[in-house]
Amino acid sequence: MQTTPHPRRTLSALFTAALVAALLSLSWAGGSPARAAAGDGSVSDPNIAYVGRWDTSSGTAAVPHWSGAYLQTAFTGTTVKVRARDAVNFYASVDGGPDVFHAGVRGTVNLTPQPLSPGTHTLRISYRSGDTVFQGLVLDSGARTVAPAVPSGLVEFVGDSITTGALTDRLALDSYAWKTGERLGMRHTRIARAGYCLVAQSGCTGLSGQYFRTGSTGDQNWDFSRYGASAxxxxxGTNDIGHGVSGPAFQAAYTKFLSDVRARHPEAQLFAVQTLKKRYVAETRAAVSARNSAGDAKVTYVDTTGWLTDGTDYEDGNGHPNEAGHTKFAGRLAPVIAARLGTATEASAQAAAPGQPGDPSIKFVGRWDTRSSSTLYTPYWAGAYYRVGFTGRTVKLKQRGTIDFWARIDDGPVRFYDDVKGTVDLTPTALAAGNHTLQVNYQVVAGSYRGDAVFQGLALDSGATTFAPPAPAKLIEFVGDSITVGTTSSQNARTAYGWLIGERLGAEHTQVAQGGACLVATADGCVGLEQQFGRLNPNSPTPNWDFSRYQANAVVINLGTNDVGHGVSSTQFQSAYSSLLRKVRAAYPRAWIFALETFRGRYVPQTEAAVKAAVDGGDTRLSFVDTTGWLGSGDLTDSVHPNDQGHRVIADRLAPIIAARIGG
Structure with a gap:
């Protein structure tokens, strides 16, 4: 029998529902949202961590303020989408992968056009420009968010356009502030805006006052109880001088600002950085001294003299670093901060965990991305590998997704693991007790890794640890295309001439190579290594590789086989080859460079001419290598690619030439 609700009860229920809805829409003082049910992906979902100064007071739209604010969460299922109110530009990283740029998107934006494998995944979103409003996530049916693992430490960067990463390709993500935070394994915020000063004067907004506001404009006070900074x-000071701020006025404002920041962050380490253009140096030092004299020992002056090089590390003449300059800046600043924080940083804790990413006993050889994530290390280019020593009787490799790889324990045989994922047991038969070594490299196909080539760490026996095995003193880098990758050989990079020569000469070895690559970047899409040589990733224009990570003793260039099929003229080729030689020399000032004649004899006069021009210009550590007659028909799998025998023939001929110059 159908019943009719009592009118009074209906009104009461409606009133109660309205009251509950109203209470849910209320927020804490300072803009923190009321908590929604964990896992629903809404703006108020407590499993979403907002880093930076976000206004989440509406409960339905989260608005980031200042530059480079981001959010993090984890989620189950195989797809994730984000709701955007209107056209916006943002970066999204799934499972610690590259920050993918989504330009001018709106509505419900699919961040996983290629569904993920089932399981738990991580997500980070950073807004760049446009209608920067986060309206929640859309997950698979039955999926939910999960509280992400976020570092306990936070470092805040206060500055102007230099701190925002102005003029770089990715702005905040390319800034020294972002890079330093990532390198330290800490959360990071930027309270910075282009053109801002320390002192408010002559129309210049002064951060001595605006720092304490929620946004870069407006007068709403920020609630400092929302987060506490570790540093x-x-x-x-870069901009103040152009607005007539005197030395005494700057010093007084800086001293007071340090005092005011200390009041908001009682336990933080404060760092006063000398501006790159060396403005108000004496006044900044004096402000730090004044605070130290007042009993604040946690204030440090940072001398940046010599950190960056004019003409190399800047985008312009106004003090804005390029992406390489920001990387250098971060490389110098991060250790200064870590030293003051001691073991409190996430990076220090991570480094202390045997077998995990960040363990200093693990030697990553080649171009690995060890900075985008403290828990996921990703190799790029061909033939990257890692080596580590370990104690105990067993070792397992933690793999995020399906991948093919080779592993070698001690001096035993190399074992191939086909389409494996999860925790992969590398010692199904336990080893003898004692010290052991492990080397792992992921399979490449045409220079790209087949599957999910992501290192997540090792699982060791209870009580076991890692140690750094003996490491070769020299490194050889091989630059080329599919021939250098080892395409069509039995084990790709492992059976390529570069790997064979490195092993034969007792040297570390890298293969900065990709199948189908040219020297010259062409309009029809051929990847040009003259352009990409300086990149972390062969298929991305950013970020640049940090050449301070290792220095090559020798560089072998084998390029030109593919350019002829893409219409590259002889003049273009010679010019690009000369440019590549200059870039290699700038990256490796002491390396011996070997320019190989391609095995098909293409662009030989142009290669020789580029080498001669460089030698005539004063580069005496450079050789042209004539490869005429090295390979016969029995050494090839087709008309281009050497087979295993062919790669051994190349190694037999080339290894003595390299050894004659660098030893081994």
């Missing part, structure tokens, strides 16, 4: 890095 605050101040880089101000």
């Amino acid at each position: 605050v890095v101040i880089n101000l």
Whole structure:
């Protein structure tokens, strides 16, 4: 029998529902949202961590303020989408992968056009420009968010356009502030805006006052109880001089600003950075001394003299670093901060965990991305590998997704693991007790890794640890295309001439090579290594590789086989080859460079001419290598690619030439 609700009860229920809805829409003082049910992906979902100064007071739209604010969460299922109110530009990283740029998108934006494998995944979103409003996530049916693993430490960067990463390709993501935070394994915020000063004067907004506001404009006070900083890095003064701020006025404002920041972050280490253009140096030092004299021992002056090089590390003449300059800046600043924080940083804790990413006993050889994530290390280019020593009787490799790889324990045989994932047991038969070594490299196909080539760490026996095995003193880098990759040989990179020569000469070895690559980047899509040589990733224009990570003793270039099929003229080729030689020399000032004649004899006069021009210009550590007659028909799998025998023939001929120059 159908019943009719009592009118009074209906009104009461409606009133109660309205009251509950109203209470849910209320927020804490300072803009923190009321908590929604964990896992629903809404703006108020407590499993979403907002880093930076976000206004989440509406409960339905989260608005980031200042530059480079981001959010993090984890989720189950195989897909994730984000709701955007209107056209917006943002970066999204799934499972610690590259930050993918989504330009001018709106509505419900699919961040996983290629569904993920079932399981738990991570997500980070950073807004760049446009209608920067986060309206929640859309997950698979039955999926939910999961509280992400976020570092406990946070470093805040206070500055102007230099701190925002102005003029770089990715702005905040290319800034020294972002890079330093990532390198330290800490959460990071930027309270910075282009053109801002320390002192408010002559129309210049002064961060000595605006720092304490929620946004870069407006007068709403920020609620400092929302987060506490472990460190605050101040880089101000570049713009004040153009607005007539006197030395005494700057010093007084800086001293007071340090005092005011200390009041908001009582336990933080404060760093006053000398501006790159060396403005108000004496006044900044004096402000730090004044605070130290007042009993604040946690204030440090940072001398940046010599950190960056004019003409190399800047985008312009106004002090804006390029992406390489920001990387260098971060490389110098991060250790300064870590030293003051001691073992409190996430990076230090990570480094202390045997077998995990960040363990200093693990030697990553080649171009690995060890900075985008503290828990996921990703190799790029061909033939990257890692080596580590370990104690105990067993070792397992933690793999995020399906991948093919080779592993070698001690001096035993190399074992191939086909389409494996999860925790892969590398010692189904336990080893003898004692010290052992492990080397792992992932399979490449035409220079790209087949499957999910992501290192997540090792699982060791209870009580076991890692140690650094003996490491070769020299490194050889091989630059080329599919021939250098080892395409069509039995084990790709492992059976390519570069790997064979490195092993024969007792040297570390890298293969900066990709199948189908040219020397010259062409309009029809051929990847040009003259352009990409300086990149972390062969298929991305950013970020640049940090050449301070290792220095090559020798560089072997084998390029030109593919250019002829893409219409590259002889003049273009010679010019690009000369440019590549200059870039290699700038990256490796002491390396011996070997320019190989391609095995098909293409662009030989142009290669020789580029080498001769460089030698005539004063580069005496450079050789042209004539490869005429090295390979016969029995050494090839087709008309181009050497087979295993062919790669051994190349190694037999080339290894003595390299050894004659660098030893081994």
